[in-house]
Amino acid sequence: MDTEKRKAQYREMFGRVADALGYKFSPDEEIVDFILEQEVTLEKKHGNPFCPCQGLKGNREEDMKIVCPCIPFNREHFDAMKRCWCGLFVHKDVEDPDELEQLAYSEFNS
Amino acid sequence: MEEENWTLAAQESELKDDRKAISLNGQNILLIRKDDEIFAVENRCIHMNCKFTRGELNGYNLKCPCHDWEFDIRSGEMTVASELKLAVYPAKIDSGTIYIEMGD
Numbered sequence: 001m002d003t004e005k006r007k008a009q010y011r012e013m014f015g016r017v018a019d020a021l022g023y024k025f026s027p028d029e030e031i032v033d034f035i036l037e038q039e040v041t042l043e044k045k046h047g048n049p050f051c052p053c054q055g056l057k058g059n060r061e062e063d064m065k066i067v068c069p070c071i072p073f074n075r076e077h078f079d080a081m082k083r084c085w086c087g088l089f090v091h092k093d094v095e096d097p098d099e100l101e102q103l104a105y106s107e108f109n110s
Numbered sequence: 111m112e113e114e115n116w117t118l119a120a121q122e123s124e125l126k127d128d129r130k131a132i133s134l135n136g137q138n139i140l141l142i143r144k145d146d147e148i149f150a151v152e153n154r155c156i157h158m159n160c161k162f163t164r165g166e167l168n169g170y171n172l173k174c175p176c177h178d179w180e181f182d183i184r185s186g187e188m189t190v191a192s193e194l195k196l197a198v199y200p201a202k203i204d205s206g207t208i209y210i211e212m213g214d
Contacts, residue, residue: 013157013158013159016156017156017157017194020156020193020194021191021193021194022193048177060178061178064177064178067157067177071191072179072188072190072191072194073190075190075191
């Protein structure tokens with residue numbers, strides 16, 4: 001698997017999903033490139049581009065919910081932060097992703 | 111009154127395990143027979159382009175075999191995010207022949 005080619009494919013496929021959900025790739029291109037590269041590494045190792053910022057649970061039902069982009073399965077939480085957990089995707093109106101705070105799920109859900 | 115534009119898609123006898131993947135007008139489509147109804151859905155997951163041909167059907171929910179994303183074959187909507195939709199086409203069976211309406 002060619003890493004750069006796969007990253008380009010992720011951008012097309014994941015961008016399409018994110019766009020429909022009101023998200024876009026982060027304007028921080030360095031972060032985007034780094035995370036996508038981690039996902040290629042995970043796909044080479046595990047067969048799927050899992051979110052590199054969340055741990056695998058070891059069972060398919062749960063792990064499939066963290067294949068990137070995992071926005072559909074974490075919608076309320078991510079909408080509250082205006083970003084996905086990694087910060088790969090942000091709400092379309094976000095111009096400065098550094099202003100966004102990561103909110104632990106336990107904190108969001110309390 | 112809108113004019114119907116039915117296109118011959120397959121013979122009902124060609125379905126195997128109530129399914130048949132076809133290509134029509136450049137579109138990959140999966141025909142699914144459930145009970146006495148026939149459904150026609152885009153045979154490409156919006157997520158990573160996987161084909162649904164071997165996807166599990168639970169009620170009206172078709173699960174992508176690659177990453178388990180589920181879509182309602184009646185509306186095309188993803189079960190947990192209705193904004194994500196597969197194309198669905200009106201379909202009917204007439205005397206053992208399956209027709210779908212591709213639109214313009």
